[in-house]
Amino acid sequence: MMDIQSLTKVFGAQTVVDNVSFTLVPHTITALIGPNGAGKTTTLSMLAGLLPPTSGHIHVEDPTPLQQQIGFLPQYPKFFEWMTAFEYVEMMGKLSGFTNIEAMQRAHEVLAYVGLLDAKTKRIGSFSGGMKQRLGIAQAILHRPKLLILDEPVSALDPLGRKTMMNLLQDLQQTTTILYSTHILHDAEFLAEHVLFMKDGRLVEQGTLAAVQQKFEAPHIIITFAQADEARQFASQSTMPIAVDERRAIIDVQQGKPTMQYVLEHLAQSPFDIEKVEHARLTLEEIFVKVVGQDA
Numbered sequence: 001m002m003d004i005q006s007l008t009k010v011f012g013a014q015t016v017v018d019n020v021s022f023t024l025v026p027h028t029i030t031a032l033i034g035p036n037g038a039g040k041t042t043t044l045s046m047l048a049g050l051l052p053p054t055s056g057h058i059h060v061e062d063p064t065p066l067q068q069q070i071g072f073l074p075q076y077p078k079f080f081e082w083m084t085a086f087e088y089v090e091m092m093g094k095l096s097g098f099t100n101i102e103a104m105q106r107a108h109e110v111l112a113y114v115g116l117l118d119a120k121t122k123r124i125g126s127f128s129g130g131m132k133q134r135l136g137i138a139q140a141i142l143h144r145p146k147l148l149i150l151d152e153p154v155s156a157l158d159p160l161g162r163k164t165m166m167n168l169l170q171d172l173q174q175t176t177t178i179l180y181s182t183h184i185l186h187d188a189e190f191l192a193e194h195v196l197f198m199k200d201g202r203l204v205e206q207g208t209l210a211a212v213q214q215k216f217e218a219p220h221i222i223i224t225f226a227q228a229d230e231a232r233q234f235a236s237q238s239t240m241p242i243a244v245d246e247r248r249a250i251i252d253v254q255q256g257k258p259t260m261q262y263v264l265e266h267l268a269q270s271p272f273d274i275e276k277v278e279h280a281r282l283t284l285e286e287i288f289v290k291v292v293g294q295d296a
């Protein structure tokens, strides 16, 4: 649906976004992950049409102007705090070309959708951070965009606010394609089907979450025993390089050996009670630290 080719942004002598290419798959959620200053906001601003790229192409199949196809929630959305939620969304509707009646109806719809209908006559200045983020979403989806771009939509929220926002994004995925930036890797792991890792303006890793996790699959086979002393006994009797962590025997795999088949055959001859045998998987956080080389 959206194909980004060699997107680059230079500010003075600094290349802030460097030759970035990726494709957004319709009706999926893509997480743009990177440390502070990686270039996430600059990338999203270019895609949202708020910042002209120095070079590169943004290709969309639909000939409708890009601005009409995209909804954008900035990292720090600015509202007129003295307005009520309804007044604000209704005004934004009129600004985006709705008639008065359409703007009123649509404002009602989107406020209901983000769970702010009860607060529609309250002044925005009295809203919590989570309510403001939801109001930002209401404004971003007002014109029924095909692509929703959100800059750090969950980072500033408390756990409950994050959960509400994640549920909203999951629901919105049915009707839109979503690209959002984040530092909260645990949430991205739960929400995103595709991940983009950015460092120093470059995409250093990208793909489906499953493929990236598979690529960084740790070269270990982990056997979980019913009892800790079974794990210890198994390790002491084996010729394989095994570390024991409580009930888990962790086998180092080097140059493909031992294979899972070898381990399973070995276990079949042992008297121990085994709960599971698995290839170790790194969490998104561990992969991120490995790829980006520093904490988020």
Ligand SMILES: Nc1ncnc2c1ncn2[C@@H]1O[C@H](COP(=O)(O)OP(=O)(O)OP(=O)(O)O)[C@@H](O)[C@H]1O
Pocket (backbone or CB within 6 Å): 011, 016, 034, 035, 036, 037, 038, 039, 040, 041, 042, 043
């Ligand atoms: N208008 C600008 N002029 C000059 N430099 C800029 C401008 N906007 C951003 N930068 C620089 O570009 C780099 C990337 O900034 P950007 O805000 O895109 O990163 P980010 O990954 O979104 O960071 P964060 O997670 O902290 O929001 C930074 O070094 C920043 O100082």
